Amino acid sequence: MQFKDIIGQKNIKENLLQTVKDNRIAHALLFYGPEGSGALPLAVAYAQYISCLNRTGNDSCGTCTSCHKYNKLIHPDLHFVYPVSTSKRVVKDPVSDDYINEWRNCLLQNPYMSEAQWYEFIEIENKQGLIGREESRQILKKLNLKSFESDYKIMIIWLPEKMNPSCANTLLKLIEEPPDNTVLLLVADFIHEILPTILSRVQIIKVPRIHDDDLRKVLTEKHQLPQARVENLLHLSNGSYQRALELINSSGEMKYFFHTFGEFMRAAYKGTPLPLLKMADELSEIGREQQKRFFDYALGLIRQNFVMNFKQPEITYISDEELNFSQRFHPFINQRNVKKIYNLFNVAYRDIEANGYDKIIFLDLGIKLSSCLKN
Numbered sequence: 571m572q573f574k575d576i577i578g579q580k581n582i583k584e585n586l587l588q589t590v591k592d593n594r595i596a597h598a599l600l601f602y603g604p605e606g607s608g609a610l611p612l613a614v615a616y617a618q619y620i621s622c623l624n625r626t627g628n629d630s631c632g633t634c635t636s637c638h639k640y641n642k643l644i645h646p647d648l649h650f651v652y653p654v655s656t657s658k659r660v661v662k663d664p665v666s667d668d669y670i671n672e673w674r675n676c677l678l679q680n681p682y683m684s685e686a687q688w689y690e691f692i693e694i695e696n697k698q699g700l701i702g703r704e705e706s707r708q709i710l711k712k713l714n715l716k717s718f719e720s721d722y723k724i725m726i727i728w729l730p731e732k733m734n735p736s737c738a739n740t741l742l743k744l745i746e747e748p749p750d751n752t753v754l755l756l757v758a759d760f761i762h763e764i765l766p767t768i769l770s771r772v773q774i775i776k777v778p779r780i781h782d783d784d785l786r787k788v789l790t791e792k793h794q795l796p797q798a799r800v801e802n803l804l805h806l807s808n809g810s811y812q813r814a815l816e817l818i819n820s821s822g823e824m825k826y827f828f829h830t831f832g833e834f835m836r837a838a839y840k841g842t843p844l845p846l847l848k849m850a851d852e853l854s855e856i857g858r859e860q861q862k863r864f865f866d867y868a869l870g871l872i873r874q875n876f877v878m879n880f881k882q883p884e885i886t887y888i889s890d891e892e893l894n895f896s897q898r899f900h901p902f903i904n905q906r907n908v909k910k911i912y913n914l915f916n917v918a919y920r921d922i923e924a925n926g927y928d929k930i931i932f933l934d935l936g937i938k939l940s941s942c943l944k945n
């Protein structure tokens with residue numbers, strides 16, 4: 571991964587380049603920024619730059635033996651640590667190395683990946699990932715090795731806020747007394763969940779959301795999207811390339827959500843048990859992350875329908891298909907019931923998040939919506 575592959579973040583790139591030029595590479599750096607801002611690919615590009623045998627003033631070369639290995643994320647002096655959990659394949663004491671092939675694939679496919687996407691990728695999506703006690707042994711073992719090929723051993727720790735206390739203490743000790751020629755690159759989404767004693771000892775780089783102009787350029791040139799769609803994506807993705815990608819890739823999912831939402835509302839309006847049971851069955855078949863996205867989608871469409879009681883929605887927020895549906899549906903969402911409907915969806919969302927029994931949650935939601943819609 572090279573700096574040229576990273577969207578925007580010009581100032582950060584320049585600062586990182588300067589540390590190498592001035593020979594003042596810190597022992598421990600923490601990149602943090604909102605999901606999809608590029609903190610992780612920045613750390614990887616920085617590591618590749620440090621390790622490159624033929625770097626230029628503004629990027630790694632991409633072709634030397636070190637870069638060749640970095641391009642596949644298989645350089646022997648590059649180590650990764652990230653949250654994992656047990657799965658069908660890994661039943662006990664999971665560590666990062668158990669998932670190293672998945673990690674390389676996932677990161678190479680999408681360097682802007684989110685935590686949820688990672689868990690979906692390694693099929694632990696209903697569990698929370700952790701960096702646990704066994705991992706701290708692995709970290710020490712790896713950093714006690716001599717470097718193989720580079721001047722530096724580099725360890726990228728993604729989401730250090732997921733460390734359990736024993737692992738966080740190992741990390742703290744490493745930062746206090748760093749092994750020779752070692753660079754620790756921490757990449758966090760939520761800085762306030764990291765031990766203050768760690769924060770006070772690392773150099774912190776705040777990665778802001780991607781500037782609209784930079785994101786606009788990528789969406790127009792790389793993804794070749796029409797201008798109206800680009801502006802719509804900029805509005806919805808809030809500076810997160812990951813979010814924009816999700817929205818681009820979700821046109822199939824959006825169609826499914828649209829269709830399902832319509833069916834669900836018809837079943838709820840009818841209020842008889844069979845169609846509601848059928849919907850609950852169907853929605854319990856999709857994974858939890860997708861169920862949560864369905865709720866997000868439903869809440870968005872309900873909001874638009876409520877607004878339509880007062881004015882036409884802006885075309886950037888709604889597709890033609892949704893507009894057609896909403897022209898008939900919007901009178902059912904009104905001042906008397908909108909708050910209640912909103913709450914019902916939010917409660918269902920929270921119950922799904924808390925690992926409740928999904929079929930019952932959807933059935934219960936359908937029954938309660940039924941009385942709301944007829945009000």
Ligand SMILES: [Zn+2]
Pocket residue numbers: 621622623624625630631632633634635636637638
């Ligand atoms: Zn190189």
